[in-house]
Amino acid sequence: MLAELLAALGPAGCLTGDRVAEAARSDASRSGQTLPLALLRPSSVAEVSAALEICHRHGQPVVPQGGMTGLAGGANPRSDDVALSLARFAGVEEIDPDAGTMLLRAGTVLERAQEVAAEAGFLLPIDLGARGSCQIGGNIATNAGGLRVIRHGMTRDNLLGIEAVLADGRVVSSLGRMVKNNTGYDLRHLFCGSEGSLGVITRAVIRLRPLPEARQTALCALSSYRAVLTLLDMARKTLTVSAFEAMWQDYFAFNQQIARLSLFANPPPFAVILEAEGAGLEPLLEQAFEAGVIDDALVAQSQTDARRFWEVREGHAMETALPGLINLDISLPVARLDDFAQACRAGLRARFPDAHVSFYGHVGDSNLHVAVALADNAEDGGHEVDRIAYDLVRGFGGSISAEHGIGTLKRDWLGHSRSPVELAVMRQIKAALDPKGILNPGKLLPA
Ligand SMILES: Cc1cc2nc3c(=O)[nH]c(=O)nc-3n(C[C@H](O)[C@H](O)[C@H](O)COP(=O)(O)OP(=O)(O)OC[C@H]3O[C@@H](n4cnc5c(N)ncnc54)[C@H](O)[C@@H]3O)c2cc1C
Incomplete structure (x- = not known):
């Protein structure tokens, strides 16, 4: 089987032994222990298809790998698995400015896709902290959320078309650029969130959005969760909200302290970062203050101010402190x-x-x-x-x-x-698309 894979993918596309990088062992959850039998690095859809056809014939388990930033152990291989990385199949193939869409390869790193969209005057609405390493294929396979969900939805909500290679090597191509397409079962949503268990995603069409107006950011102090919900309601009714992040007192106090900041000297029961596109944030805060919804608010006067608020929210220093x-x-x-x-x-x-x-x-x-x-x-x-x-x-x-x-x-x-019943239906779908169970076995579905 390895000889067949080597012949199909070439020496750069089929690595074994010492040539398999340590990074293939575990995703960002650091729960992976073992190197796979081989690491496949196909550079085209035809090569992904050939690799899966060979593995399928041999009953060989395959673990799809993206940027390895997942936090659930989904891309971790076992010693007798073959890992299949999309890293060599990367790049934006097309931007359609009329449709506001981007066609790109699964191995494209999210941040690169965001840059290409911005150069063309668009926003790619998927964004998460792992943007510098995660791949669009991984984002789709996990239906990633992230920082802009309140404004633009999950990955699924921005996915217009998909291409995937099935376990037996057949290519399913549904790369529509249309928002409306009611022609039967929607295969995009089957693969989105399937965590490598139904097919290997190779290309996708993502819906682009206009670049946002300048964002305004405030950090608000509130004394009850009811007040947090009231502020959310008020903000949704009057602003284009692009973030609404709450920190309970225990989290805010701890992270403010380890970040050596003193945003609120007395940490309130709840602290909320409210971010909005365009104007209207300060009048809303005044209204909320007068109505007794917020007790205090800091409005960022600069990017540095806003970064300080986010530093406490992101809490990166926690990993070292705890x-x-x-x-x-x-x-x-x-x-x-x-x-x-x-x-x-x-x-x-x-x-x-x-x-x-x-x-x-x-x-x-x-x-x-x-x-x-x-x-x-x-x-x-x-x-x-x-x-x-x-x-x-x-x-x-x-x-x-x-x-x-x-x-x-x-x-x-x-x-x-x-x-x-839901689990039984999921198993039936899995069996229909991957009857030999070679795609990412042991992941997602309980035994
Ligand atoms: C600092 C940091 C911040 C994060 N923030 C967020 C966040 O805000 N929101 C969020 O949702 N997640 C977040 N994550 C988790 C992670 O970044 C996402 O799950 C991301 O979508 C994974 O993409 P990846 O390319 O790294 O996939 P991987 O980790 O390589 O794989 C994840 C899963 O997808 C499958 N897969 C990968 N590529 C393909 C493909 N082409 N075809 C089929 N299956 C595939 C794998 O088998 C695996 O099951 C964060 C992680 C880190 C480290």
């Missing part, structure tokens, strides 16, 4: 985020009295992140944290994964958010 940090990504009906936070804090503290527990999230998208760091001596901590949090998520009718996907790390909890 080794072994666990970051849960869940979603719930927006009105219940604080009820969940209170219950989750109480549940975790009861089991791990010395743990760091804090909450923040893209509240406008009903997405909550839970940051947990256990004391060194906590045994089997990770699993217990998952159990406490995901049991509560189930009780609140939420989702155990808002945007990071399932991979291996959440696979065994999928039944907390999906019914037995």
Whole structure:
């Protein structure tokens, strides 16, 4: 089989042994342990197709790999898997300014695609912190969310067309540039979020948007979650909101301190970054202040000011300050985020009295992140944290994964958010498209 793959892809497209880079071992969750049997690096759709046809004939498991920035272990190989990287199949093939669309290859790094869109006078509306490494194919395979969901939706909402290679090597091409296309089952949405389990995405058509007007940013102090929801409602009615990020007091206080900033000397119960395109932010803040919705607000006067607000929100310094940090990504009906936070804090503290527990999230998208760091001596901590949090998520009718996907790390909890019938239908779809089960086995669907 390896000889066939080598003949089909050439020496640069089929690496084995020492030639397989360490980076093929694990995604950004750092949960991968093993190098794959081989790393395939096809440079065309025809080569992806040839590689999959060979693997399919031999019953060889294949793990698609993008930029390896995933946080769910979805791209991690086992020792007898073949990894298939799209890195050599990159680049923007076409921008259609009339349709406002971009046709690009799956291996294109997101940031590069954003730059090409901007050079043509457009905004590529998908954006996330991993933009410098993640690939558009990976973004589609995980239906990535990120920073602009409140304004432009998830990756799925910006996807107009897709091309994918099936497990047996057949190429399914649905590269439509039209917004309206009601011609039967929508295959784009089948592959979007499928985490490499239904096909290898090779190309896509993304909908572009006009470049945004200048953004204004404010950091608001609020005394209750009800006030947070009222501010969100007011902002949505009067502004073009491009971010609405809430930090619970525990998260804001911790991150403000480690960032050595003093934005609010007394950390409020809730701090919200409100960002809007165009005018109108300051009048809205005045109105909210007069109505008693916000207690205080700082309006960024410069990019540096805005970056300071975001520095606290992004909390990059937490990784160093809290080794072994666990970051849960869940979603719930927006009105219940604080009820969940209170219950989750109480549940975790009861089991791990010395743990760091804090909450923040893209509240406008009903997405909550839970940051947990256990004391060194906590045994089997990770699993217990998952159990406490995901049991509560189930009780609140939420989702155990808002945007990071399932991979291996959440696979065994999928039944907390999906019914037995939903899981059975997913398995039927998987069996129809990949009857030999060679695509990313062991990921997404519980055994
Ligand atoms: C600093 C940082 C910030 C992040 N912020 C966000 C965020 O705000 N929102 C968010 O949603 N995620 C975020 N992530 C997670 C991650 O960046 C996204 O999940 C991203 O979409 C993964 O893209 P990738 O190319 O790195 O995919 P990989 O990690 O390589 O793969 C992810 C999954 O997609 C599959 N896959 C990859 N390429 C293909 C393909 N061409 N065809 C079929 N399957 C494929 C893999 O098998 C795997 O299951 C962040 C990660 C980091 C490290």
